[in-house]
Amino acid sequence: QSVLTQPPSVSAAPGQRVTISCSGTTSNIGNNYVSWYQQLPGTAPKLLIYDNNKRPSGIPDRFSGSKSGTSATLGITGLQTGDEADYYCGTWDDGLRAGVFGGGTKLTVL
Amino acid sequence: EVQLLESGGGLVQPGGSLRLSCVTSGFTFSNYVMSWVRQAPGKGLEWVSGISDSGGSTLYADSVKGRFSISRDNLQDTLYLQMNSLRVDDTAVYYCAKSSRLLEWYQYDYWGQGTLVTVSS
Numbered sequence: 001q002s003v004l005t006q007p008p009s010v011s012a013a014p015g016q017r018v019t020i021s022c023s024g025t026t027s028n029i030g031n032n033y034v035s036w037y038q039q040l041p042g043t044a045p046k047l048l049i050y051d052n053n054k055r056p057s058g059i060p061d062r063f064s065g066s067k068s069g070t071s072a073t074l075g076i077t078g079l080q081t082g083d084e085a086d087y088y089c090g091t092w093d094d095g096l097r098a099g100v101f102g103g104g105t106k107l108t109v110l
Numbered sequence: 111e112v113q114l115l116e117s118g119g120g121l122v123q124p125g126g127s128l129r130l131s132c133v134t135s136g137f138t139f140s141n142y143v144m145s146w147v148r149q150a151p152g153k154g155l156e157w158v159s160g161i162s163d164s165g166g167s168t169l170y171a172d173s174v175k176g177r178f179s180i181s182r183d184n185l186q187d188t189l190y191l192q193m194n195s196l197r198v199d200d201t202a203v204y205y206c207a208k209s210s211r212l213l214e215w216y217q218y219d220y221w222g223q224g225t226l227v228t229v230s231s
Contacts, residue, residue, distance in 0.1 A: 002154060032216070033216075033217060035210075035217040035218070037155070037218075044223055044224055045147075045218075045221050046221070047217070047218060047219050047220075050217045050219070056210075056219060088154065088155050090155070090157075091216060099145065099147070099157030099160065099216045101154060101155040102154070103154045
């Protein structure tokens with residue numbers, strides 16, 4: 001059971017937009033930055049979004065992040081087949097004094 | 111170019127020990143918090159442990175506390191994870207991860223390729 005809650009799967013057609021939610025509590029998302037990671041099959045996670053809504057250099061602006069209260073959202077526009085991957089949200093939990101992740105969301109581009 | 115290269119994984123019996131290493135290059139290792147994150151087969155990411163830039167502060171997930179020990183050698187730019195009293199549910203790919211900025215513990219901008227630890231009799 002993950003500390004952060006994500007939907008197990010989402011799907012959309014190429015070119016469409018999809019959002020992935022990440023729900024937590026005041027001790028984690030509510031009081032810390034949220035980051036998002038993309039994990040393509042058989043590879044290591046890759047940072048997509050940090051500080052709730054900032055993109056590292058090289059990440060296209062099709063990827064966006066937002067946070068409100070104890071929830072965060074990853075948005076992906078102009079979906080491509082290459083976006084098919086598992087997506088994870090992550091943050092810090094002040095009560096646990098530990099890093100925490102969501103259970104991951106599998107994106108299927110139909 | 112930032113690189114993180116893990117090694118030391120393998121097959122070990124329950125109750126055994128392993129020491130993982132993560133050799134880094136391309137950044138000033140001694141300036142950053144470093145962490146270990148694991149992923150059991152077919153499962154999600156799980157934060158395991160983190161260590162401050164100087165090595166003076168360490169944190170652990172409850173699931174490994176008392177059994178695992180994180181350390182670093184800032185002269186060799188290398189991160190370690192000593193794993194003792196291994197259990198079957200410690201089976202996972204173990205990634206080392208670099209924090210994205212100074213003094214931060216939980217946003218990771220670079221990850222290694224991972225090393226597989228299998229605990230089985």
